[in-house]
Amino acid sequence: NAGVTQTPKFQVLKTGQSMTLQCAQDMNHNSMYWYRQDPGMGLRLIYYSASEGTTDKGEVPNGYNVSRLNKREFSLRLESAAPSQTSVYFCASSERGGSSGANVLTFGAGSRLTVL
């Protein structure tokens, strides 16, 4: 029972470099999410995918792109990393929106990204 798996766990980038965070879930969930969490703060939604084949912007989408590769996988890409994107990134999944299970998010362990 892996749940939600994110890679990498840690990454250090230089300003301007690109990278992709990978996320996969094995719970057959329809919806997937990418959040960022800055020190001492709550979770802010970057992008989400309500179902396979759809993606939508969250609160803080600038500087990011996403791909819902299939039902299991949802990746987050930083095309040109900036120091302001230093954060901990969490991927999550849930049942489809509109169902009570949509409020039960299962999170991955997080990816700690530092941009120098």
Next chain:
Amino acid sequence: GQSLEQPSEVTAVEGAIVQINCTYQTSGFYGLSWYQQHDGGAPTFLSYNALDGLEETGRFSSFLSRSDSYGYLLLQELQMKDSASYFCAVRDNAGNMLTFGGGTRLMVKP
């Protein structure tokens, strides 16, 4: 959009009861959720209220009043392991986005 307010920090002693409040503003309402996050860990789901009233899960209970746009998480018989951050969250009117509050850091002292 959605906005949620909760206290930034709460301190309590082991064995006591603590209540963490959450007020929200949202254009549509699909339920109030609570999550726990230990330092360095991932958030984990605790409870969910879609309707007014109290939901109990062991030592934890969650309350919702939709008319007051208010809810709280009640932790009883506090244990040291309950020291963590607690987040309330609401879902948007399309039922797709879950927005989190800033979190309440609970410190349990012996």
